[in-house]
Amino acid sequence: MNWVRDNWRAFVEILLLAAGIYYCIRLVRGTRGAPVVLGFLLVMLVLTSLTLALNLEVLRLLLRNFLAFFAIAVIVIFQPEVRRIFANLGSLPFFASARETRQNIEVLIKTVERLSDVRIGMLVAIEQTIQLQDVVESGVPVDCVATPEILETIFFPNNAMHDGGVIIQGDRIAYAACIFPLTQKPGLSASLGTRHRAAIGLSEETDAVVVVVSEETGAISYAHKGELVRNVSIEQLRDFLTSVLVHAPPPRGVVEWVRSLFGRSAVHAGLPANTKPGS
Template identity: 40%
Template sequence: MSFQELPIVSYLLKVVDILVVWYVIYKLLMMIRGTKAIQLLKGIFLIILVRFVSNYLGLTTLQWLMDQAIIWGFLAIIIIFQPELRRALEQLGRGRLFTRNTVNEDEERLRMVEAIVKATEYMAKRRIGALISIERETGMSDYVETGIALNAHVSSELLINIFIPNTPLHDGAVIIQKNQIAAAACYLPLSESPFISKELGTRHRAALGISEVTDSVTVVVSEETGAVSLTKNGELYRDLTMDEFRELLTGELVPVAKAPASSRWQWRGKKHG
């Protein structure tokens, strides 16, 4: 009897095998969290669920459709998840796929919020137009690719410098991903809502547009008036004071349990749909 055939060794190897597989799945899920891939993954699970339900209820036509979707699903996954798969392979090659992230996410978020607030206050006083969109759960990689890649640390000084008039990057939006400035001079989709005030310009329409197709939080500084606005979930909050802006931004980006008491969101401000 070989070493692997011993009952206790065989049992332990099966346990290790299961644990390793679950750990790999967990790391892959953490890697695609916050991108469009996670939404597509939910769709795949829904197709599989419908397949089992249709088989149980005897819905042959629906079952056939789900079978076709599953048969061709492997090729579809490779095409749809191509950016995520490429990133996973790159991280695996660098030995980073299984490394532990030791950065305190909440502290990073608070630091990022303060940098955005400081830059916004500076630009608002000087009427420097700005458009800053912060990614949350829905991925914004498609919009990042329309701009100039930076992958830079978020700082108030850099944000201010980007939006200084007549510089190469000032025209367009800054997109922040994973607490970093992913790109500048990005193009965002304009809202086509007929209810938007005629006095609002392209920046506000772009901020509303991206909030209608993603769950991002977008900051707008008006070049004409210096007014500060914020959009989320298709809603526009206009003419915010800096205290209101800080509370609203902190409430959206930092978990309430982790945010300082003075920064917890108890927003009762001016909302314009």
């Protein structure tokens, strides 16, 4: 017990360092500068190992001073990613007022109403505390303010990005043409199209709210926590979104905190293969 009491700070430091490294790897994964940084880190690891093994004092001093320049180089290389991180922090629900959230809901409501009238299919996921990192990697970056006009343009049948899901983060359209995971839940109605199955699948693995408009009937549905509610009215959809996005309590517990930091892949493993939503 004395050993644990004397070394608990070291355990905390190792845990925080490991979490920080893991989160940084997730942020840079798939970016253009990632191979450069990973290759450089590999070289630095080899040089550091040789320095410690052979006790090379001059090289150790050079490496120590070079780390400061390396930190600046990382910021320059990943400038778009750093800017995106701070932009996303500003759009988190913690920083969003109830008024702003209601305005965002109305944007989606207007879009759903218009697309439902003309029977144009739609699949939109509203990101909450769990990052949809695995999903957005399959999509096309958009990064613009969400408006009914832009959403309608994305889902217009002749648009190259219409065959997929849209991710909304705060008041912004983050990604389009995303591949959502299909649900493997047994006993579902055979009449459910791919869009509805994708909506259920994503809501099973994250806390996202997914809204669907049927391409065949124009019917409106939403999925949350693995449950699909079909054929709702505009008012029912508005009430539901308000109850979840405006009046919902903050997430609790260690699991929710971990999932909010690292996304769904930190909790779920062995997920089914993704499929492009189609109908």
